[in-house]
Amino acid sequence: MTIAMIGSGALGLYYGARLQQAGEDVHFLLRSDYDAICNKGLTVHSCDGDFYLESLQGYRNAHEMPKADLVIVGLKTFANQHLKELITPLLSEQTAILTLQNGLGNEEQLAELFGRERILGGVAFICSNRGEPGKVHHLSQGAIRLGEFSAGLTARAEQLSAMFNRAQVPCQAVEDLKKIRWEKLVWNIPFNGLCALTDKTTDLLLAHPPTRELISELMDEVANGANAQDLTSPIDGKAFGAHMIEITEGMDDYHPSMMIDRQQGRPLELEAIYAIPLKQAAQRGIELPRIAMLYSLLSVTEK
């Protein structure tokens, strides 16, 4: 399968490398890593075993890339204004688009630009970050769940899931994309925001009883917002939240992406992770006061 990887941060590089390693025809749109990868290839330091790809098909410009069967979007959501220019050159009649971006609203934007039937969404539970140019670190986790934006479970989604599984990426196709998006928010809303705001890693927030309790309260609010959205089945905030906390305790002193974004002076993914979920909850009459407060605090850090 010809795959275009748009947004080659840690997530895009890691999953793209796995797919190439499994024999897929992967094309990477690169920016800061372009020179290093073209000269020296890509080294993946993975908790599942390191590997090295001597040669990647890398591009600086989407117009130089071939038409793809599948476009995978790993772009930061604050760069979504570039989706049209980056993806348009890659599309043939049958091209599917899978966004692995954070938060809510990405599928809607892609559907508006390219038609809803093309669009799938996925949530990636992965701890990864970039090292020096040409290196990516896969620290833990790595599974993907994906689903159609405007249909239930399809053969296309099953085929993509099988492809990821062949590439050593545990993957499951699901019927209810909206539900897995909100489930991911149960993690993203507390940990991304609290770590970015306080500049403390996940282990410190969980070791301090007042913030550990706040994390649970925020998770409950996410579940309340989710369960007003006509999901196929409700999210059990307490049980699912406890499960997320248990997984996070296995991630040691993890630096969530938003914490790194703030440390490095990049924009924060506030729209996708906070503003749109708050809006969708409010549209169903649900107030999420702690999430609203966290969003207010994060938004002023960018002023």
Added chain:
Amino acid sequence: MTIAMIGSGALGLYYGARLQQAGEDVHFLLRSDYDAICNKGLTVHSCDGDFYLESLQGYRNAHEMPKADLVIVGLKTFANQHLKELITPLLSEQTAILTLQNGLGNEEQLAELFGRERILGGVAFICSNRGEPGKVHHLSQGAIRLGEFSAGLTARAEQLSAMFNRAQVPCQAVEDLKKIRWEKLVWNIPFNGLCALTDKTTDLLLAHPPTRELISELMDEVANGANAQDLTSPIDGKAFGAHMIEITEGMDDYHPSMMIDRQQGRPLELEAIYAIPLKQAAQRGIELPRIAMLYSLLSVTEK
């Protein structure tokens, strides 16, 4: 009147200087400013007109100080474990103790140590900070309201108020100390904590609509907590909060004391400004969820 000033930060130096200027016999317990003030005196840069005191009665050790008619406590509340050793040497039979410290619980600690009949409390609305050693900056405001800890309005409180007024410090003696303490928290709880947490000054928080709204919500919660405490009359959260916001807008890019404490790596006054108010509200069955969240976030910054 012989006055011992314990805790000679910006507040203690400013009010002590005003009292000395008005002819009171003021003795200052000094630490970092001792050498500069003994050698060169104290310069007060005041919005009401600069002045200079050539000579102050300064001490490094409370045991060298004379017995006082009045002890004024301007110590940071996180140093309250030193109250006993610092104040005991200053007391005669009739000595009164006036604490101008932040938050709740200070009068109770002093009463426990020295007897409740000695104790008065006051709230100072003053924007001040220390410059280089031997200099203090009085930026704006400056008024004090004070009252008895275990009585209504007394002649003693009126006399102290008159003394401050003679010293160009607008002062009012009130019947209900508890009420003025909670009124001060209407300012301290939002502005000290939010500025310390986000590292943004008061003007930026007020100019950004989401944090401006959060400030009002926090002020409402303070009023709710206050109005469960059997005050002589309730605090009108909306009106009093709006008044506090208006005053704060006149303070430009003010750095509250807790923001400066965090920037300089000092402890934060979390117990007096957050923990005790939350506890007193909870004892009356009142939840203050946004204040609790702010306290949790601030407390983890010290980890």
